[in-house]
Amino acid sequence: LKDIFIHPTALVETDQIGAGTSIWAYAHIMRGAAIGENCNVGDHCFIERGAVIGNNVTVKNGNMIWEGVTLEDGVFVGPHAFFTNDLYPRSARHPTVNHRAANHDWLVTTRVCEGASLGAGAVIRGGITIGAFAMVGAGAVVTRDVPSHGLVLGNPARLRGWVCRCGLPLSLLPGDAARCKCQLVYKVTDDGVWLIPDQAESFISG
Amino acid sequence: LKDIFIHPTALVETDQIGAGTSIWAYAHIMRGAAIGENCNVGDHCFIERGAVIGNNVTVKNGNMIWEGVTLEDGVFVGPHAFFTNDLYPRSARHPTVNHRAANHDWLVTTRVCEGASLGAGAVIRGGITIGAFAMVGAGAVVTRDVPSHGLVLGNPARLRGWVCRCGLPLSLLPGDAARCKCQLVYKVTDDGVWLIPDQAESFISG
Amino acid sequence: LKDIFIHPTALVETDQIGAGTSIWAYAHIMRGAAIGENCNVGDHCFIERGAVIGNNVTVKNGNMIWEGVTLEDGVFVGPHAFFTNDLYPRSARHPTVNHRAANHDWLVTTRVCEGASLGAGAVIRGGITIGAFAMVGAGAVVTRDVPSHGLVLGNPARLRGWVCRCGLPLSLLPGDAARCKCQLVYKVTDDGVWLIPDQAESFISG
Numbered sequence: 001l002k003d004i005f006i007h008p009t010a011l012v013e014t015d016q017i018g019a020g021t022s023i024w025a026y027a028h029i030m031r032g033a034a035i036g037e038n039c040n041v042g043d044h045c046f047i048e049r050g051a052v053i054g055n056n057v058t059v060k061n062g063n064m065i066w067e068g069v070t071l072e073d074g075v076f077v078g079p080h081a082f083f084t085n086d087l088y089p090r091s092a093r094h095p096t097v098n099h100r101a102a103n104h105d106w107l108v109t110t111r112v113c114e115g116a117s118l119g120a121g122a123v124i125r126g127g128i129t130i131g132a133f134a135m136v137g138a139g140a141v142v143t144r145d146v147p148s149h150g151l152v153l154g155n156p157a158r159l160r161g162w163v164c165r166c167g168l169p170l171s172l173l174p175g176d177a178a179r180c181k182c183q184l185v186y187k188v189t190d191d192g193v194w195l196i197p198d199q200a201e202s203f204i205s206g
Numbered sequence: 207l208k209d210i211f212i213h214p215t216a217l218v219e220t221d222q223i224g225a226g227t228s229i230w231a232y233a234h235i236m237r238g239a240a241i242g243e244n245c246n247v248g249d250h251c252f253i254e255r256g257a258v259i260g261n262n263v264t265v266k267n268g269n270m271i272w273e274g275v276t277l278e279d280g281v282f283v284g285p286h287a288f289f290t291n292d293l294y295p296r297s298a299r300h301p302t303v304n305h306r307a308a309n310h311d312w313l314v315t316t317r318v319c320e321g322a323s324l325g326a327g328a329v330i331r332g333g334i335t336i337g338a339f340a341m342v343g344a345g346a347v348v349t350r351d352v353p354s355h356g357l358v359l360g361n362p363a364r365l366r367g368w369v370c371r372c373g374l375p376l377s378l379l380p381g382d383a384a385r386c387k388c389q390l391v392y393k394v395t396d397d398g399v400w401l402i403p404d405q406a407e408s409f410i411s412g
Numbered sequence: 413l414k415d416i417f418i419h420p421t422a423l424v425e426t427d428q429i430g431a432g433t434s435i436w437a438y439a440h441i442m443r444g445a446a447i448g449e450n451c452n453v454g455d456h457c458f459i460e461r462g463a464v465i466g467n468n469v470t471v472k473n474g475n476m477i478w479e480g481v482t483l484e485d486g487v488f489v490g491p492h493a494f495f496t497n498d499l500y501p502r503s504a505r506h507p508t509v510n511h512r513a514a515n516h517d518w519l520v521t522t523r524v525c526e527g528a529s530l531g532a533g534a535v536i537r538g539g540i541t542i543g544a545f546a547m548v549g550a551g552a553v554v555t556r557d558v559p560s561h562g563l564v565l566g567n568p569a570r571l572r573g574w575v576c577r578c579g580l581p582l583s584l585l586p587g588d589a590a591r592c593k594c595q596l597v598y599k600v601t602d603d604g605v606w607l608i609p610d611q612a613e614s615f616i617s618g
Contacts, residue, residue, distance in 0.1 A: 011421065026438050028437045039299070062252075062270065062286075064472075064473050075297060076297040078290065079290075080286060080288060088579030090486075093451070093452065117294075119290065121329045138347065155551060165296075167294035167296040232456070262506040282501050282502050284496065286476070286492060286494060321503070325496065326494040326496045326535060344537060345494065345567055373501060
C-alpha cells in the first residue's frame, strides 16, 4: 500500500510521508515535515520542517507550507496561497533588527480545519483558524478566524455566505435551516451552520 | 525556423510547441498542453494538459496555466498571476467531499483575448473573459468580464479607464473619441472603446 | 569568510554574490544580478540581471526580483511578493503592441530601503519607494510611496500605523513621541516618525 510517488525532480528530505501520497516536480519537502496519506503536493511546493499535513489533502502548485501551519484532513489549498507565521517579520540577519530572532516568540500558528478550501492566491495571516469546510475565495486576505462552512471574500476578507461540505453555496430556508443543491441540510445558528446528522450517507460520501 | 529553446532544467512533455518559443528554467509543460509560436514561458511556470496558448504570448515567471484557460495571441501574463478553473474547489481526495469529482462539471473556462495584459499577482476567477487589449492591474481580483481595452484595478476589480493597444492609458477627447500618446484614436461607445480603422500602420506595428 | 552556499539544484550565473550568502533549491540567479553579503535567497526565487540586493537581506521563497528593483541592507521580502517594473506591460512579441519595446522607457524602478519588510504576497507597483524600516502587510497592493517606519495594509494599501526597527507596532505617547515594546522611542512629525538618537545600543543591536 505504501505507494508514494516522488517526481524525479522533487527533493524529499522527510521520511514522514503517508501511503498513496504524490509529490510533484520541483517540490521540496524538508526534513521534519509531516505529510499524511493519500495527499497530492503539486509542482514547485515547499513544505517546511514543522509543517503538519493530514490525510487526503490537496496542495496545489506553488504553495509554501511553513512551520506552524497545520492542514487537517481533506483540506484543499489552491495554487499559490500564502501562509505566514510571523506578524511582524524582519530580516533576522540585519544587525539592528535581529533582537527578536534569538527566541521563538515570533512564531504564530495557523490551523486549517477538516475539509476547508483556500482559493488561489489567498493570503492567510498568521494566527488564524479556518473552520471545517470553510471556503476562502481566490485572492482574499484573511485577517480573522473563519467559522465552519463560512465563505469569505475580499481584502480584508468578510463573511459572505455559507458553503456545503461539497463546496457549493447553501440556500437559506425559512426557519433556521439551509440546504445545498446536493440535498444536504444544515441548521443555522448565531454561531454558524451545522450539518444536521443522520442524513443519507450516500449524499455525503457518494 | 523551428528553433524552440528548452532550458536544460525544464520539463517539456508536450510536442505541441510552436517555432521560436522559449521555455525557461524549472518550467513544466504537461503532455496535452498547446503553446503557439514565438512565445516566452518564464522560469517556474506550470502549463497543464488542456491549456491553450496562442502565438507571441509572454508568460512571465511562476505562472500556472490550467486546463480550461485559453490565452490568445499576444497576451501578456505578468509574474505569478492566478488562474482558477473551479469556483467551489474541494480536495477531491477527501471521502466526504468528493462527490463532485466523479464528473467534470466543476470545470469553468477562462479566456484572455488578443493582446490583453494581466499584471503581477492578478487573480482571475474561473469563467471570466478578459477582452482584447484589456489591462488588469497588479494584484487585482477579477470577478467579472473585462471589456476590450478596459483597465481594471482593485479587489474586486473595477473598471477605471481605458488603455491603448500599446498599453498606455487613453485620454478622452470632446465628443466620442479618445486618443493615446502613441497617436492612435479610438471611438468611445456605451459598450467600450474601438480602434478607429485606417490609421497609419506605422503607429500600430512600428 | 567567502562561504557562499549554493544548493545543488540552484542555478547561479552571476559572480556578484557576497560572503556568507545562501541560495536555496531551484533558485535561479541571472548573470548581472548583484547580491550582497550574508543574504538568504529561498527556494524557487528568480533574480534578474540588473537587480541589486544589499547585505543581510532575507528573500523568502518564490520571489522574483526584476531589473530595476533595489533591496537595501537588511530588507525582508516575504514569500511570493510581487515586484513590477513596467506600469503598462504588453507582450513585446505581439506585432501590434511591440512599439514600446524598442527602447527602454518602460522600465520603472523600485527601491526598498534599509530594514523594510514586505509581507507575503504583497504587490509593489513599479516606481515606488518603500521607506526604511517600513512594513507592508501580507497581501497589500502598494501604489504610493511608503514613509519610513510606516505600516501599510489593504488594496490599495493605506497607512495604518507605525512600526519600530524591530517590527513591532509603535504606541503613540502624549506629545510628539511614540514608543515600542522593545523600549526604543521615536519622534512623531508630520512627515513620519524618527528614531531618537543616543538610545542604548543594546536595544538596537541586542
